[in-house]
Amino acid sequence: MHSWLMLAEAAAPKGGLFDLDATLPLMAVQVVLLTFILNALFFQPVGKAVEEREGFISSSRAQAKEKIAQAERLEVELKAQLLEARKQSQALVQEAEIEVDRLFRDALALAQADANATKEKSRVQVEAQKAEAFAGIDTQATKLGAVIVDRLLAAK
Amino acid sequence: MPFNLPLAELEVGKHLYWKVGQLNLHGQVFLSSWIVIGALLALVVVGTRKMEREPRGVQNLLEFLWDYLRDLARDQIGEKAYRDWLPFIGTLFLFIFVSNWGGALIPWKLIHLPSGELGAPTADINTTIALALLVSLAYFYAGLSRKGLRYFEYYVEPTPIMLPFKIVEDFTKPLSLSFRLFGNILADELVVAVLAFLVPLVVPLPAMFLGLFTSAIQALIFATLAAYYIGEAVHEEHH
Numbered sequence: 001m002h003s004w005l006m007l008a009e010a011a012a013p014k015g016g017l018f019d020l021d022a023t024l025p026l027m028a029v030q031v032v033l034l035t036f037i038l039n040a041l042f043f044q045p046v047g048k049a050v051e052e053r054e055g056f057i058s059s060s061r062a063q064a065k066e067k068i069a070q071a072e073r074l075e076v077e078l079k080a081q082l083l084e085a086r087k088q089s090q091a092l093v094q095e096a097e098i099e100v101d102r103l104f105r106d107a108l109a110l111a112q113a114d115a116n117a118t119k120e121k122s123r124v125q126v127e128a129q130k131a132e133a134f135a136g137i138d139t140q141a142t143k144l145g146a147v148i149v150d151r152l153l154a155a156k
Numbered sequence: 157m158p159f160n161l162p163l164a165e166l167e168v169g170k171h172l173y174w175k176v177g178q179l180n181l182h183g184q185v186f187l188s189s190w191i192v193i194g195a196l197l198a199l200v201v202v203g204t205r206k207m208e209r210e211p212r213g214v215q216n217l218l219e220f221l222w223d224y225l226r227d228l229a230r231d232q233i234g235e236k237a238y239r240d241w242l243p244f245i246g247t248l249f250l251f252i253f254v255s256n257w258g259g260a261l262i263p264w265k266l267i268h269l270p271s272g273e274l275g276a277p278t279a280d281i282n283t284t285i286a287l288a289l290l291v292s293l294a295y296f297y298a299g300l301s302r303k304g305l306r307y308f309e310y311y312v313e314p315t316p317i318m319l320p321f322k323i324v325e326d327f328t329k330p331l332s333l334s335f336r337l338f339g340n341i342l343a344d345e346l347v348v349a350v351l352a353f354l355v356p357l358v359v360p361l362p363a364m365f366l367g368l369f370t371s372a373i374q375a376l377i378f379a380t381l382a383a384y385y386i387g388e389a390v391h392e393e394h395h
Binding site for chain 2: 032
């Protein structure tokens with residue numbers, strides 16, 4: 001049974017906890033080699049993959065942002081167009097209303113004038129006929145008067 | 157140890173020695189580190205086999221890890237230089253994390269070695285010192301390559317009085333890094349082993365969960381501090 005202290009004091013290769021030997025430099029060489037191997041097999045490829053993905057994500061994001069901006073621009077443009085179109089259609093409707101109104105007034109005036117003319121003509125006709133009739137009655141009355149006078153005179 | 161606790165059963169400080177020429181190696185550390193590295197590489201290979209823009213399965217996990225490590229490196233090192241150091245910081249974190257968790261989760265006891273036992277590679281002082289020295293080299297290299305000799309202005313900022321402290325810091329940084337990791341992981345393994353030895357059922361479970369927590373935190377601390385030291389070295393003073 002040995003304690004580690006005894007072993008540490010013992011001559012190599014008796015061992016011990018603090019037994020330094022060629023293990024040290026060889027382990028260092030091994031770790032340096034491992035560094036190069038891991039660099040080639042792990043750090044380079046994984047780094048490349050991660051950085052490529054980061055690039056892809058940032059470029060995709062930039063593209064998406066650009067698309068959003070474009071969509072917003074188009075939206076504004078379309079809204080302006082829509083507003084313009086609405087204004088135009090309103091103007092058209094107004095114009096058409098005015099036109100219709102004018103046409104209606106024209107037709108009304110025409111019809112009124114026509115009716116007035118017809119009324120006037122009828123009135124004139126009626127007047128003429130009345131005058132004629134009055135004239136007829138006058139002569140008849142005169143004639144009748146003469147007849148009455150004649151009869152009265154004859155009765156005497 | 158004077159009292160007769162059967163701690164020796166835990167085989168603390170025993171190593172499976174491999175002899176390569178004149179050099180002694182801790183075989184169990186390498187064996188378990190190869191398993192850790194193998195697991196890491198398998199995960200990475202499976203996860204990156206078919207990369208897609210919409211990640212699925214293991215790719216998700218790997219991207220999460222990558223993101224986490226990138227944030228860690230970027231926060232500590234700064235926007236300008238973190239790319240150069242992300243693989244290093246990330247490897248430190250992944251290696252330490254998988255080592256620690258592997259040490260806690262894999263039933264190493266089932267594999268019998270002639271001497272010593274398998275465990276977390278980070279429970280061996282050699283590994284942690286190796287990692288800490290790599291961090292020291294890394295921050296010196298980072299500072300010198302980015303600022304040239306102006307890097308040494310850092311030692312006299314904000315006042316030259318700081319010079320001795322900053323020099324001492326260069327030694328305490330790797331020391332604290334390595335001993336913190338080593339101590340935490342080894343202590344955790346020991347606590348679990350002792351508890352499991354004394355009361356084999358249920359009682360070690362809270363310590364095991366605490367161990368998992370400690371393991372993750374230690375990996376994070378090591379990686380964060382490494383990144384912070386590098387960030388300190390590459391930081392440009394604004395006059």
